[in-house]
Amino acid sequence: MIRGLLVGFLLGVIGVMAGTYWYFSSGRAPVAVTASEMPFERRLARLGLHAYLDKLPHPEPQVPADETNLLAGAKVYREHCAVCHGVPDTSKTSIAEGMFPRPPQLFKGTGVTDDDAWESYWKVAGGIRMTGMPGFKDHLSETQLWQVAVLVKNADKISAAVKAELAGTSSAAAKSAPAASGKKN
Numbered sequence: 001m002i003r004g005l006l007v008g009f010l011l012g013v014i015g016v017m018a019g020t021y022w023y024f025s026s027g028r029a030p031v032a033v034t035a036s037e038m039p040f041e042r043r044l045a046r047l048g049l050h051a052y053l054d055k056l057p058h059p060e061p062q063v064p065a066d067e068t069n070l071l072a073g074a075k076v077y078r079e080h081c082a083v084c085h086g087v088p089d090t091s092k093t094s095i096a097e098g099m100f101p102r103p104p105q106l107f108k109g110t111g112v113t114d115d116d117a118w119e120s121y122w123k124v125a126g127g128i129r130m131t132g133m134p135g136f137k138d139h140l141s142e143t144q145l146w147q148v149a150v151l152v153k154n155a156d157k158i159s160a161a162v163k164a165e166l167a168g169t170s171s172a173a174a175k176s177a178p179a180a181s182g183k184k185n
Contacts, residue, residue, distance in 0.1 A: 033100040042101070049128060053119060061117040062146045065154050067161070073151030074158075074165035076144045080136060081106075081124075087166040088158075099132045107166070111155045121149035 023029055030036055063069045078087065084096050084103040096103050106112055112120050125145050127135030136145065151158070158166075 033098060045101075045130065053122065056118075056122060058116065058118050059121075061121070061150050061153075063143060063150055065150045067159065069147045070151050070154065070158060070162045071165050072144070073147030073149075074162045076140065076148050077151055078166055078168055080140070081148065082166065084132070088163050090167075101131055103132065106152050107155050112152050113154065113156045115153065117146075117149045117153040120152050121145055124148050 029038055077085075083093055084099065086092060086096065086105040086107060088107040092105060096105070104111060123133065124140075125135060125137040127133045140148075151162070
């Protein structure tokens, strides 16, 4: 009886593996950006990402969320991230529209303000496979990685000067704007 169960289980596992291989090797898996999702694609990707993140250390940000670091983070973000993740008060770029999965627009809705800064740091540093999110740890300094992480963590609280830096507008206009519009109601 146990032998029969083991053989049945083994044949079931081999069957699933063979079916999965056939699905991909026969060209039935959707590979175009415009194609529909594969069965369970989003759920399995999130499951793997969150299980991996849960195993990582959870360091505190190495830079404070002050205006200087938010401005520096905005400059790095504009140069490396904005083309996919957008900036405040603008539409998605054609690059963002053409990606699958669609990159989150980090200045619309909650973005990643509900994530801890260490999580955003890890995503910026290491990237995320099969999403188009590259890793920047070999291209940005530790300070720059943390500045971007702190910026996106606080995306819902940025000043007019930081918004101006993200938009790439002149520094003179940005420096005069916070005094008038930086007040909270």
